[in-house]
Amino acid sequence: MAGPVLELDCLRVDYDTVCAVHDLSLQLLPGDVYGLVGPNGAGKTTTLRATAGLLEPTYGRVRIRGFDLHRQPHEAKRLIGFTPDHSPAYNDLTVWEYLDLYASAYELPRERRGPRISECIAMAWLQEKHDALVGGLSRGMKQRLMLARTLLHDPPVMLLDEPASGLDPLGRRELRDLLVRLREAGKAILISSHILSEMSAFCTKMGVMERGRLVKQGTVADLAGLLPKAQKVFVRTAKPGWGETPSSLPVVGGVPRAEARQSLAPPSEDGTRLEDLLRAESHVIGIEPRDGAVVFDWTGSDAEAAELLRRLVNAGVAIIEFRPHAVDMEEIFLRTGVKELS
Numbered sequence: 001m002a003g004p005v006l007e008l009d010c011l012r013v014d015y016d017t018v019c020a021v022h023d024l025s026l027q028l029l030p031g032d033v034y035g036l037v038g039p040n041g042a043g044k045t046t047t048l049r050a051t052a053g054l055l056e057p058t059y060g061r062v063r064i065r066g067f068d069l070h071r072q073p074h075e076a077k078r079l080i081g082f083t084p085d086h087s088p089a090y091n092d093l094t095v096w097e098y099l100d101l102y103a104s105a106y107e108l109p110r111e112r113r114g115p116r117i118s119e120c121i122a123m124a125w126l127q128e129k130h131d132a133l134v135g136g137l138s139r140g141m142k143q144r145l146m147l148a149r150t151l152l153h154d155p156p157v158m159l160l161d162e163p164a165s166g167l168d169p170l171g172r173r174e175l176r177d178l179l180v181r182l183r184e185a186g187k188a189i190l191i192s193s194h195i196l197s198e199m200s201a202f203c204t205k206m207g208v209m210e211r212g213r214l215v216k217q218g219t220v221a222d223l224a225g226l227l228p229k230a231q232k233v234f235v236r237t238a239k240p241g242w243g244e245t246p247s248s249l250p251v252v253g254g255v256p257r258a259e260a261r262q263s264l265a266p267p268s269e270d271g272t273r274l275e276d277l278l279r280a281e282s283h284v285i286g287i288e289p290r291d292g293a294v295v296f297d298w299t300g301s302d303a304e305a306a307e308l309l310r311r312l313v314n315a316g317v318a319i320i321e322f323r324p325h326a327v328d329m330e331e332i333f334l335r336t337g338v339k340e341l342s
Contacts, residue, residue, distance in 0.1 A: 003066075004029055005079075005188045006051070006157050011060035013046050013212075020046040022212040023060070028188040028205075030156070033179060035199045036192045038209035044192040045085065047209075048159045051190065052082040064157055078106075081155035085162040087146045091135025095126055095145060098134050099152060106153040116152060124148035125174055139166035147175070158182070160191040176201050233305065235312075236293035236321035277315075281308060293321070 006028040013021040021043045028034055036044045049055045051062055053069050053076070062069035067076040090098055096117060103113040121127060124144040129137065137145065143166045150158060164172045179202045182189060193199050207217035278284045283300035298305055309322050 004063075005065050006190065007061070007063040008047075008051065009061040009063070011047070011050060011062065012058045013043075013050050013055060014058045019212050021050065021057075024209075024212075024214045026207060026214065026217060028157070028190060030186040030188055031183055032205055033183050033189045033191065033203045034205045034207060035196075035203035036190060036207050036209060037196060037199075041211075042209040043212040044209055045161055046212075048082070048161045048190065048192060049084075052080055052159050053077050054082075078153070079155055080157050080159060081150035081153065082159045083146050083150045083161060083163050085165060087142075089134045089142060089145070091133065093134050094131050095121065095129050095134060095137075096131060098145065099148060102149050103152050108153060116154075120148040120151045123151060123178060125171070140168060140171055143167055144171065147178075156187060158187055158189045158191075160189060160193075162193055163191065164193055231298045231324055232295055233298045234290075234293060234295050234321065234323050235319065238318035238320045277312075283308075 004027040006026075008024055008026050011021055011024045012019065024043075024047060026034065036047065038044055046055065050057050051069075053062075053073060062076070064076040064079045067079070069076040090101070093101065099117045099120065100113060103117060108116060121130060124147045126141070126144050126148060129141060129145075134142070134145065143163065147160075147163060150160075164175055167175060179189065179191075183202060183204070191199070191203070205217065205219055207214050209215065278287050278294065278296055283298055283304060284296050285299065286297040288295045298308075300308075309319070312319055312322075
């Protein structure tokens with residue numbers, strides 16, 4: 001098995017009397033995409049900047065493929081690609097000229113620059129902006145340009161601080177697909193983003209920061225195991241109304257048929273009848289309306305969930321979707337809270 005390509009060992013960064021990053025340690029292997037999450041001010045950007053060599057740590061070590069960033073900065077930095085949240089740009093250059101400038105700075109051989117620039121422009125979806133001035137680009141297009149610049153020298157380690165900032169939904173989907181391809185190519189990527197639900201599609205690991213400390217880290221599945229054991233279930237119906245209770249059904253959700261028939265009468269506009277029915281179930285907690293559907297926590301077994309579905313169908317509920325609600329990075333962060341993870 002290949003060794004780590006990125007190692008942070010007891011990294012600490014102090015600003016006067018404030019400790020921005022406190023004794024942070026982590027490792028990334030080839031193909032790891034590590035999502036660094038936490039509230040504003042948690043130390044994510046400082047961690048990325050110190051890892052890129054833009055900040056001098058108070059103490060601790062950063063190693064890139066075994067090269068010590070402090071003692072061997074030239075060798076280590078050649079292996080890093082960094083996309084900051086807000087990157088300066090030369091507004092009077094065209095997209096091609098801008099990338100050619102950085103390709104030269106990365107010491108790419110002249111004969112390789114043209115093909116590599118074209119390849120990176122394509123990977124960042126900037127073909128139509130080939131000759132456009134950088135100063136005329138939208139924020140989202142500038143973010144694509146910064147990503148293309150990061151890819152130029154084909155670094156094995158990539159540090160991305162809010163790479164989806166300014167991107168529209170299509171751009172975020174394209175970014176996700178690109179990161180999946182880079183992961184499959186063996187890149188090690190440390191990424192900070194506030195769009196946690198989308199990060200779950202490509203991250204292999206997750207670290208939760210609070211006040212400069214990495215309070216928990218592991219695979220998404222590892223951290224999902226820290227959640228309350230109740231399983232979330234997502235239910236969507238074809239219409240907001242509920243059908244009549246079949247006369248052959250003795251009970252509905254533990255409620256006698258006569259009472260159930262009354263509770264299953266056409267609901268008011270706010271959809272509270274659906275919630276009333278689910279509240280009658282002993283294994284249902286935390287009912288939450290969501291975009292015309294309902295999500296709730298289920299503490300029963302899979303067999304009991306199947307029985308709940310049968311009762312709902314027999315009650316005349318027009319169910320078109322009934323499934324476990326996948327736990328993603330956003331769900332982990334929002335449902336547990338950093339303090340409960342620590």
